[in-house]
Amino acid sequence: MASPTPPSPGLPTVNRHGPELISPAGVTPRELKPLSDLDDQGGLRFLFPFLLFYSNSPPIRGREDPARVVKEALGKALVYYYPLAGRIREGPNRKLAVDCTGEGILFVEADADISLEELGDSMRPPCGLADKVLCDVAGSGGIIGCPLLLIQVTRLKCGGFILGIRLNHVISDTLGLRQFLKVAAELARGAHAPSRPPVWQREIFRARYPPRATCGHPEFEDLMVDARSAAMMLDPKNMVHRSFFFGQGEVASIKKGLPHRMVSKSSISELLTACLWKCRTIALEIEPDDTVRLSCTINARGMRGLGVPPGYYGNTSVYATVLSKAGHLCNSPLGYAVELVKKAKEMVSEEYVRSSVDVLVIKGRPKYTTVWNYVVGDATKVGFEEADFGWGKPVHGSVAGAFPLVSICMKYRTREGEEGIVVPIMLPERAMQRFQEELAKMTDEPTVADDRHGVDSTAIRSTL
Numbered sequence: 176m177a178s179p180t181p182p183s184p185g186l187p188t189v190n191r192h193g194p195e196l197i198s199p200a201g202v203t204p205r206e207l208k209p210l211s212d213l214d215d216q217g218g219l220r221f222l223f224p225f226l227l228f229y230s231n232s233p234p235i236r237g238r239e240d241p242a243r244v245v246k247e248a249l250g251k252a253l254v255y256y257y258p259l260a261g262r263i264r265e266g267p268n269r270k271l272a273v274d275c276t277g278e279g280i281l282f283v284e285a286d287a288d289i290s291l292e293e294l295g296d297s298m299r300p301p302c303g304l305a306d307k308v309l310c311d312v313a314g315s316g317g318i319i320g321c322p323l324l325l326i327q328v329t330r331l332k333c334g335g336f337i338l339g340i341r342l343n344h345v346i347s348d349t350l351g352l353r354q355f356l357k358v359a360a361e362l363a364r365g366a367h368a369p370s371r372p373p374v375w376q377r378e379i380f381r382a383r384y385p386p387r388a389t390c391g392h393p394e395f396e397d398l399m400v401d402a403r404s405a406a407m408m409l410d411p412k413n414m415v416h417r418s419f420f421f422g423q424g425e426v427a428s429i430k431k432g433l434p435h436r437m438v439s440k441s442s443i444s445e446l447l448t449a450c451l452w453k454c455r456t457i458a459l460e461i462e463p464d465d466t467v468r469l470s471c472t473i474n475a476r477g478m479r480g481l482g483v484p485p486g487y488y489g490n491t492s493v494y495a496t497v498l499s500k501a502g503h504l505c506n507s508p509l510g511y512a513v514e515l516v517k518k519a520k521e522m523v524s525e526e527y528v529r530s531s532v533d534v535l536v537i538k539g540r541p542k543y544t545t546v547w548n549y550v551v552g553d554a555t556k557v558g559f560e561e562a563d564f565g566w567g568k569p570v571h572g573s574v575a576g577a578f579p580l581v582s583i584c585m586k587y588r589t590r591e592g593e594e595g596i597v598v599p600i601m602l603p604e605r606a607m608q609r610f611q612e613e614l615a616k617m618t619d620e621p622t623v624a625d626d627r628h629g630v631d632s633t634a635i636r637s638t639l
Contacts (some may be wrong), residue, residue, distance in 0.1 A: 187289035189307040189329060194315075196279035196322070200250035203257035206275050207264070207506045210345060211380035214490050215271035216535045217542030219344040220318045222325070224575035225352065227559055228298050231334030232567035239493070241336040242284035242328040244564055248363035249280065249326065254402040256355050256373050256488070259323050269540045271345055273323070280324035283310040285355040290333035291570065295590050300530050300599040301372030301416045301576035311576065318343060331613055335566070339575075344490070349557045349574070350476065356562040363564045386533035389526060394470045394496040395534055411579060415607040418576070419614065420587060421447060422595035430617040432509035443514050443596065445520070445561050446554035447584060448551045449512035450617055451598060458602060458610035458639060463502025469515065470543060472552040473523040480525035493531040494518035494543055498527055501547070510618070550581040555596060557585075577601045 180438050229241070231293050245456075253260045261275040287307070297303055310327040325341040358369040421429075429450050430438050451470045461467060472492040483491060497515040504512060535541070543550065559572030573585040577599035587597035602610055 185468065186303060186307070187287045189285050189287045190305075191285040191310070191327070192520055192559050193284055194281055194283050194310065194312045195262075197246060197250050197253065197282045197326075198277055198279035199253040199257050199260050200247075201254040203260070203277050204275060205277065207272050208258055208261075208275060208375065209270065209272040209377065209565040210263075211377035211489055212382045212532050212536050212540075213380040213493070214345050214377065215269070216540050219490060220232055220542075222316060222318075222341040223344045223352075224305065225342065225559075225573065226298075226300075226302055226305065226308065226575050227340075227356075227562060227569040227572035228291060228294070228340040229335050229338070229564075229566045229569050231331075234517050241330060241564065241566060244363050245326075245328050245338065245359070246262070246282055246284070248359040248564060249282070249497060251360035251362040252369075253280070255358060255369055258375070259346060263318055263323065263343065264409060265319050267427060273346060277454040279322070281310065281312060281315055281322040283312070283325075283327040285327055285329040287329050287337075288332055290331055291335045292333065298571045299420070299587050299597045300418050300573060300585070304337070305339075305575050308337045309341055311341075316341075317331055318345065321579050327368070335570075338562075338569075347488050347585060348490045348492060349554055350474070350491070353557050353559055353561065354486070354488050355402075356559070360562045360564045364554060370574075371486050373488055374484050375485060375489075376484065377489050378493070379481060379483060379487070380489065380528075380532055382533045382536040383529060386536045388530050388534045388537060390522070391495075391531040392496070392531060392534045393468060393498055394494040394548070395541055396546075397539055401419070404600075411601065414601045415604050416576060416580060416599065416601050417607065418597050418599035420589065420595055422589075422593050425595070425618045429509070431619075432617060434508075434510050437510055437513060444553045444555070444584060445513055445516045447596060447598065448553075449509060449516045450614070451551065452516075452549055453504055453509060453512045454610050454613040455600070455606075456501055457600070457613045458604075459547075460609075461501040461547060463500065463505075465501045465547060467501045467504060467550040468496050468544065468546070469512075469519065470496040470548055470550045471516065471519045472550065473520060475523070475528045478525055478528065481528060492552070493523060493528050495527070496548075512581060548580055551590050552581070552583040554583050555586045574598075574599075580595060611619065 209357050256272045258275050260277050260279050261273045261610050264272050308329045310325050315321050323343040323346050327339040329337040456467050473495050475481055475491045497519045560568040575582045579601050582598050582600045584596050584598050
């Protein structure tokens with residue numbers, strides 16, 4: 176089956192220095208800048224964790240300390256991205272804006288008694304080191320009035336380092352974060368200015384006046400559900416957190432479940448999304464007549480008519496949601512789920528994006544529904560490898576893990592050199608076992624062990 180999360184090495188000792196604020200390394204405007212109506216929705220009001228792992232490639236002479244180099248580069252980059260050094264304020268009707276105070280982002284340097292080689296494939300999410308290499312400073316983990324970026328540089332005993340990031344998602348998405356890190360890396364390597372200047376222009380995703388919903392948006396429907404079941408599905412403490420690697424062999428096996436006419440017309444992203452949704456629905460043992468949802472996050476950058484310029488670093492993704500009766504999804508061939516995934520992608524047009532933004536304003540900037548919903552994002556093309564601070568490209572860089580209802584697909588190269596996609600997922604313990612069994616059926620592999628990695632696929636990972 177798709178190989179599950181490998182066991183972590185023994186957790187190392189990580190010694191953190193005291194936190195400090197990095198302010199822009201130059202004068203920046205003091206102003207209040209409203210976020211877009213896409214930015215301030217309820218579903219983005221959280222800290223998004225990322226991890227980038229760097230080897231001990233020889234740095235530029237005289238600049239051997241990655242913490243110092245990264246810290247100086249961030250200060251320079253904040254001159255251009257000065258809103259990131261501000262604080263979020265909330266106004267009437269839950270409308271958010273960033274107060275460009277120049278207070279700075281939170282920075283922590285640390286040292287760990289482990290090497291990159293010892294980490295091996297445990298770098299992939301959910302990394303067992305996450306709690307140690309992602310700073311969580313008391314009083315700074317909120318959305319309103321707190322630092323918008325929390326960054327930790329952890330030096331490893333091999334000379335490499337880990338860059339841990341917590342991003343306030345309302346200010347930027349993954350592509351915007353990549354852009355900021357790329358600029359900081361360019362400045363670290365001696366550039367005098369960004370190769371691509373940042374663009375604010377949050378009015379691009381402002382609701383029309385008056386706002387009008389012209390498309391269906393079941394992702395924001397309010398439905399009743401058993402409170403106990405909902406609480407279990409939303410509380411990470413009651414869930415198992417694992418990830419699964421899909422290489423060429425796993426993808427080829429899953430394709431066998433499609434009719435021949437669909438094989439060449441279905442992308443790997445569509446195939447894996449459909450497979451995960453079906454296996455997850457079966458694993459949760461949902462009543463056959465209950466309606467289940469799949470919400471695919473679709474990036475609107477480059478979409479005709481919207482005019483999103485290069486350099487824009489705000490949120491640009493909308494949810495494209497399709498529905499099915501649980502019983503029909505579970506009992507139908509995989510092609511049925513793939514067709515629904517395709518339908519979700521095809522419905523997203525300029526008008527759909529405008530309608531999504533308007534619905535958010537009409538409904539008071541809600542969070543997506545949590546009723547039998549599964550949100551899947553594709554970050555395989557984000558490109559964190561561009562963040563070269565002088566130590567070469569990161570060996571691996573991605574979101575740190577899954578969320579209770581959300582999985583994100585990411586590129587990954589195993590220590591054996593096999594390239595593929597890794598997908599983290601969170602499920603209640605019993606459901607995780609059933610999920611692995613269903614996934615094994617689709618990949619034509621036994622559920623007890625993964626012969627390539629020597630991993631017991633029934634082993635339970637602790638939550639991130």
